[in-house]
Amino acid sequence: MNKEQLSNLSRLPEMEKIWQKTLQWQPEPQQNHLFQQLYEEILSGNSQLNLTRITEAKEFWEKHLWDSLQGIAPLAFADKLHSNVSLEKANLIDIGTGGGFPGIPVAIAVPHCHVTLLDSTAKKITFLNSxxxxxxxxxxxxxxxxxxxxxxxxxxxxxxxxxxxRAVGSVSVCAEYALPLLKIGGIAILYRGNWTDEEQKSLSEAVKQLGGTIESIEGFQTPLSKSIRHCIYLGKRKPSPQKFPRAIGIPTQQPL
Known part of the structure; x- marks a missing residue:
């Protein structure tokens, strides 16, 4: 996508009232500028790397920006979970980041935290580095x-x-990936769509083996399309047994 095409793109909606009403936060002008720049760069790289199928401006705002920040909002903006761990200057890892979500929007919104974007696809990481x-x-x-x-x-x-x-495997697989990486007292945030009793049972059994607990399950609707979403917050209570995570591919093939 050339500069002329980029200049003709729709601008992202600023949605100040929705940010404030739903997350008790709204971006500064410089953060809005970075969100717009992120949008343009993702669209520019999308033709070669298939980073996202979400390209329309309002949908991108809701499903990539707002959704990314909704997961951290109870900790970063409202302290609804009463966590002892602050996002300010925290060390975060975004597992299976893909096009940089949720990690990059989080890094823009909470500029004093430190974010590691993890992905197994070298081409995507090369794009993200640029x-x-x-x-x-x-x-x-x-x-x-x-x-x-x-x-x-x-x-x-x-x-x-x-x-x-976010969008990486079953809940038990996500827990096995995330909990061994956390300090005692750390928190894993699993971004999910619909949530079922079967998933909760599976997750409960997995986190017990991994040294964690389910701290909270937060359900909500997205502000524009009214889609059902959930964020599951796992607390790290004791060291994960050394055998976890298991070898590459095993968590997916043989979920806990």
């Missing part, structure tokens, strides 16, 4: 790896305050 330079986000770095692998590495195991995971 994107981060253009956005000038010094609080974000990338990592090309599998969650199962870094969960067994001392430089990553039990070092993160928060783990964010």
């Amino acid at each position: 994107l981060l330079v253009k956005l000038n986000l010094p609080n974000v770095k990338t990592l090309t790896a599998r969650a199962e692998a870094i969960g067994q590495q001392p430089q990553h195991r039990e070092v993160y305050d928060f783990a964010l995971i």
Whole structure:
């Protein structure tokens, strides 16, 4: 996509009242500028990398920006969960980041936190590295790896305050990826669509084995399309047994 095409793109809606009403927060002008720049760069890279099927401006705002920040809102903007861990200066990891969601919007909204974008696809990480330079986000770095692998590495195991995971596998798989990476007292945020009793049972059984607990399950509607979404908050209460996460591919093939 050339500069002329980019200049003709729809601008993202600012939605100040909706931001404030739903998240008790609204972006500063510079943050809005970064959101717009992020939108344009994602669309520009989309033709080669298939980063997202969501390209219309309002839909992008709702499903990539608002949705990304809804997950952290109870901790960052309203403290509804009464967590002892603050997002300010926290160390976060976004597992399976894809096009940079939710990690990049979180890094823009909470500029003093430190975000690691994890993905196993090298081409996507290469794109994100270029994107981060253009956005000038010094609080974000990338990592090309599998969650199962870094969960067994001392430089990553039990070092993160928060783990964010969206659209990556079943809930038990997400828990096995995320909880070994968290410090004691850390929080994993699982971004989900609909939520079932079967999923809750599966997750409860998994987190017990992984040293965690289900702290909260928050259901909500997205503000424009009124889609049903859930965020599940897992607390890390004790060290994960050393056998977790299991070898690459095993969590998906043999869920807890």
